[in-house]
Amino acid sequence: MNLDLTVRMGGLDFRTPLLTGSGTFGYGDEFLNLIDYKALGGLVTKSISVRNRPGNPPPRICETPGGGVINSIGLANPGVDAFIESKSAILPLNLTRVFLSVFGETVEEFVTVVEKLETISGVDGYELNLSCPNVKSGGISLGGDSAAVGEIVRETRAVTQKFIAVKLTPHQTQVAILAEAAVKAGADALTMTNTLVGMMVDAETRKPLLGTVTGGYSGPPLKPVALAKVWQAAKAVDAPIWASGGIVNGIDCIEFLLAGATGLQLGSVLFADPYAPARIISEMEAYCVRHGVNRLADLVGALQ
Amino acid sequence: MNRPVAEIGQVTATKQISSGLWDIEVYSPKIAVQTRAGQFAHVRINDSFNPFLRRPLSIGPIQDGKLRLIFAIRGEGTRLLSQKKPGDAIDLIGPLGGVFEIPDDDSALVFLTGGIGVVPLLLLDDQLPKRRERVFILGVRSVDSIPVTLDEAEKRHIRWSSDDGSVGFHGNSVQLLENVLNGLGSRKARVIGCGPGKMLAGMKRLCQEMKIPASASLEVPMGCGVGACQSCAVPRTDGKGYLLVCKDGPIFDCNDVVIEPEVLP
Numbered sequence: 001m002n003l004d005l006t007v008r009m010g011g012l013d014f015r016t017p018l019l020t021g022s023g024t025f026g027y028g029d030e031f032l033n034l035i036d037y038k039a040l041g042g043l044v045t046k047s048i049s050v051r052n053r054p055g056n057p058p059p060r061i062c063e064t065p066g067g068g069v070i071n072s073i074g075l076a077n078p079g080v081d082a083f084i085e086s087k088s089a090i091l092p093l094n095l096t097r098v099f100l101s102v103f104g105e106t107v108e109e110f111v112t113v114v115e116k117l118e119t120i121s122g123v124d125g126y127e128l129n130l131s132c133p134n135v136k137s138g139g140i141s142l143g144g145d146s147a148a149v150g151e152i153v154r155e156t157r158a159v160t161q162k163f164i165a166v167k168l169t170p171h172q173t174q175v176a177i178l179a180e181a182a183v184k185a186g187a188d189a190l191t192m193t194n195t196l197v198g199m200m201v202d203a204e205t206r207k208p209l210l211g212t213v214t215g216g217y218s219g220p221p222l223k224p225v226a227l228a229k230v231w232q233a234a235k236a237v238d239a240p241i242w243a244s245g246g247i248v249n250g251i252d253c254i255e256f257l258l259a260g261a262t263g264l265q266l267g268s269v270l271f272a273d274p275y276a277p278a279r280i281i282s283e284m285e286a287y288c289v290r291h292g293v294n295r296l297a298d299l300v301g302a303l304q
Numbered sequence: 305m306n307r308p309v310a311e312i313g314q315v316t317a318t319k320q321i322s323s324g325l326w327d328i329e330v331y332s333p334k335i336a337v338q339t340r341a342g343q344f345a346h347v348r349i350n351d352s353f354n355p356f357l358r359r360p361l362s363i364g365p366i367q368d369g370k371l372r373l374i375f376a377i378r379g380e381g382t383r384l385l386s387q388k389k390p391g392d393a394i395d396l397i398g399p400l401g402g403v404f405e406i407p408d409d410d411s412a413l414v415f416l417t418g419g420i421g422v423v424p425l426l427l428l429d430d431q432l433p434k435r436r437e438r439v440f441i442l443g444v445r446s447v448d449s450i451p452v453t454l455d456e457a458e459k460r461h462i463r464w465s466s467d468d469g470s471v472g473f474h475g476n477s478v479q480l481l482e483n484v485l486n487g488l489g490s491r492k493a494r495v496i497g498c499g500p501g502k503m504l505a506g507m508k509r510l511c512q513e514m515k516i517p518a519s520a521s522l523e524v525p526m527g528c529g530v531g532a533c534q535s536c537a538v539p540r541t542d543g544k545g546y547l548l549v550c551k552d553g554p555i556f557d558c559n560d561v562v563i564e565p566e567v568l569p
Contacts, residue, residue, distance in 0.1 A: 026532035033307050034397065034530070046532075054545030059525045061535035063381075067354030071527070076534045076546070219356050248353050271528045272348060272356055274397070275310065 003288050004295040005281065007041065007262050009240040010163045010188030012124060014041030014097060014263070017253070017296065018277050021244050021267030022047055022101035022127060022167070023073060027083075029090040031274050039277035042097030044165075044265065047129045049103045050112055052079035057211035062200050064217065069268050070198050072215035075103050075132055080116045093122040099165065102156075103129045107148070111155045118160055125163025128152060128187075131170075131194035132216075144172045146181040157186035165242055167191035168233075170225055176236035183237045189263065191242040192229040196222060218268045222246040227259050234260025234301060248276070250283020257299040308400050308530065309334050315392045316370055322450045324377045325420065326386045333369035335398045341428035342521060342555050345371065345398035346529035347385070355381040360526045360550070362423040362498070363399060365430050374423045374451050400529050401554045404428050404496060404519070406436075411492040413438040416481050416507050418499025420451045422462075424521055425498060429460055439463065439484050443477025443503060446470045478506035485514060497521070497558075501568030508558040518558040522568060524549050538562065 005016045020043040025031065027045050055076025062070050078086065091098050100117050104110035114126055130143030130152065142148050153166055166182040168175070170193040179190055195216025200209040208214075226245020234241050243261035247253060248269045256264055269276045284296065293299060313332030321327050335345060346358040359381050364372035377383050388394060404424070406413065415425045415438060422442050429440060440462045444450050447470040450457075454471070457464065464472025465480040473480045477499070485493055497507045498521040511518035527535035531551035538553070539546055539562040547553065547561055 024528070024533060030528070030530045030532040034310055046534075052545075055534060055537060057539070058537050058546075060537055061357075061525050061527050061533070063355055063357055067352070067356045069356045069527075071533070071535060073534050076537070220353055268356065268527075269353070271533060272353055272358060273351075274528075274530075 003285050003293070004297070007297050009262055012097065012163055016041040016281060017257070017262060017264045018280065019099075019242060019263050019265045020044055020270065021265040022129060024267045024270050027087050027090055028092045028098065031270070034274040036275070036278040037092065037095040039281045040096045041263070042099055042124065043092070044099045044127050045091070045101050046077055047075050047101040047103040047132070048077055048080050048083050048113055048117065049075060050080060050109045052082060053077055059209060059211055062209035064198070064200060064219075064221070066221050068217055068219040068221040069271070070200060070210060070215040070217050071195070072210045072212040074212070080113045084116060084120060088120045091123070097124040098122070099125050099127050099163065101127045101129050101167075103132060104152070105142075107152050107155050110152050111159055114156050115159045123162070125165065125188070126156070126160065127165040127167055127191060128156060129167050129194075131167050143169045143178075146177045149178055150181040150185040153182050153185035153187050163188045165189040165191050167194055167244070168229075169194055170196050170229055170245075175229055175232040179233040179236045183239045187239060189240045189242050190233050190237065191244050191265065192233045192261075193226055193245055196225060218245070220246045220248055223252060227255060230256055230261045231259040231303070247280075248273075250280045250287055253280060253284055254287050254299060257296070258301070258303045260301045260303070262297070262300050308397055309338070310395075310397050311335050313371070313394045313396050315388045315390055315394055317390055318386075318388060320386075321374070321453060323448050325374065325449065325451050326377070327372060327374045328385070328388060329370050329372055330394055330396070331370050332396055335396055336366045336369045336371055339363050339366060339371070339399040339427075340403040341431045342404040342424050343399035343401050344554060345373065345396045346400055347373070348395035349381045349384050355379075355384075357381075357527060358397070358529060359385065360400070360523070360529055362521070364423040364426045366427065372426075374420055376420050376451070397529060401550060404555055406432065407494075409492070411494045412488055414481065414484055414493055414495045415440045416477060416495055416497040416499070416503070417441065418443040418477055418503040419449070421497070421499030421503075421521070422451050423498075425496065426452070426460070428496070441465065441477055441480055441484065443480070443499065444471065476506070477503055478510060481507060482510055485510075485516065494518070501563070501565040504563050504568065505565055508563045511558065519555055520558055520563060521555045522549050522553055522561070522563075524568060526550055538568075
């Protein structure tokens with residue numbers, strides 16, 4: 001059997017539904033000889049902001065019992081101008097589709113960054129990060145407000161014809177309201193979801209395990225939360241959903257497809273297993289053989 | 305610079321050296337052939353994603369395609385690693401990070417190590433030309449927590465210091481370093497350190513006072529190991545943000561990064 005892995009979203013064809021999650025894959029060059037790009041439909045870069053952001057004080061990462069991880073990187077990036085000058089040339093544009101993650105503290109900052117990034121040719125689109133838990137302004141505070149979400153997407157849409165995905169927070173219980181606001185304003189896809197705010201304490205030293213005390217909780221324990229958000233968003237809007245949260249194997253991917261996702265983001269799993277994309281493709285293929293599925297896209301939203 | 309490779313190695317021997325300290329040998333020829341002293345391997349504990357992250361372990365002595373990895377049990381990951389048996393497969397990415405850059409001059413080298421911080425210096429000890437003069441200091445809490453056997457230490461002319469006086473110099477390793485540096489008189493010296501943050505902070509202060517060049521190999525919590533996630537940041541001394549242990553390090557000139565116990569566990 002020849003399984004059809006392709007998916008079509010927002011007018012773009014993807015050879016597989018797998019994407020990398022923002023912040024876990026740098027700008028695509030670091031893993032160059034460790035990863036099989038053929039397994040990836042696309043990559044999402046680390047977020048790019050108007051100005052250089054040095055990032056948060058360390059420690060920036062810790063594990064949690066039950067196989068989770070909490071990070072507090074703080075959107076470290078060189079800023080859009082330095083990115084265009086020093087990093088844009090390393091983007092693996094000929095290997096896979098590339099989406100630039102964009103972060104702003106205000107509507108104007110989102111628009112400015114996207115306008116500048118429009119000068120890079122060969123990029124497929126953007127993912128607007130409206131949900132970072134590790135910054136003081138912007139991030140969750142902006143992304144939890146449906147009026148702000150709508151305005152950011154609308155203003156960004158006005159300066160680009162390219163694909164726009166919007167990454168939403170898991171902290172808003174009214175998923176449908178945010179999802180509808182983003183799609184109505186012109187989003188091509190919604191990423192469900194960013195990390196949850198979490199913290200860890202060392203009882204012996206009586207100190208937090210992260211320099212910023214709280215951080216973004218990810219990994220397999222997040223999967224049930226992300227599944228619920230994907231399912232709720234998929235019911236609310238017609239736009240494709242990019243699932244993000246706790247995917248480590250092919251069965252996780254199948255579950256997210258059934259819940260309504262069309263794209264599947266691999267995030268922290270890449271830290272543990274950089275070869276995850278190729279492994280996950282073969283695990284999905286094995287599932288499809290067992291279930292007589294010829295076209296992976298047929299599983300999207302097929303929850304019974 | 306070398307490109308890291310992924311390799312499924314095979315455990316060939318395991319040995320408990322002292323309380324909570326293990327020495328395992330892994331046949332990993334592709335990584336072994338490329339590794340230079342100072343680099344590390346990113347070691348996957350098992351395929352269950354629990355614990356989730358790999359463990360960055362300094363690569364110790366290499367022989368016939370086999371790497372020696374010496375580690376202390378600090379939590380669940382290293383506890384599971386200590387239970388590996390000869391024949392077990394082990395998933396490694398390496399070699400990662402930079403190497404000890406030793407200028408080819410007539411300075412006397414002083415290795416200041418604490419606990420398992422000794423590991424990368426064991427490999428440097430092997431890879432340096434025999435004629436290059438070196439003093440090798442290894443500080444431990446007590447003889448019950450040694451990371452290498454007394455026999456191996458003797459063969460390598462390692463000078464012990466212990467907090468309780470049970471082996472070697474009675475006192476901390478930075479005090480012994482000061483004695484050694486004073487003993488060198490007007491000889492040019494260069495200090496290379498690896499170990500606990502408190503020790504490295506003391507080393508940096510002493511070397512700055514004595515105007516002796518010093519570099520340190522640092523260990524901090526790490527994510528991907530290849531520079532993508534930016535988890536393993538250490539503050540730059542010039543205030544211009546951070547450097548990454550996995551990519552810019554793990555070896556830094558002590559003048560370039562903040563070395564304080566609060567930053568380094």
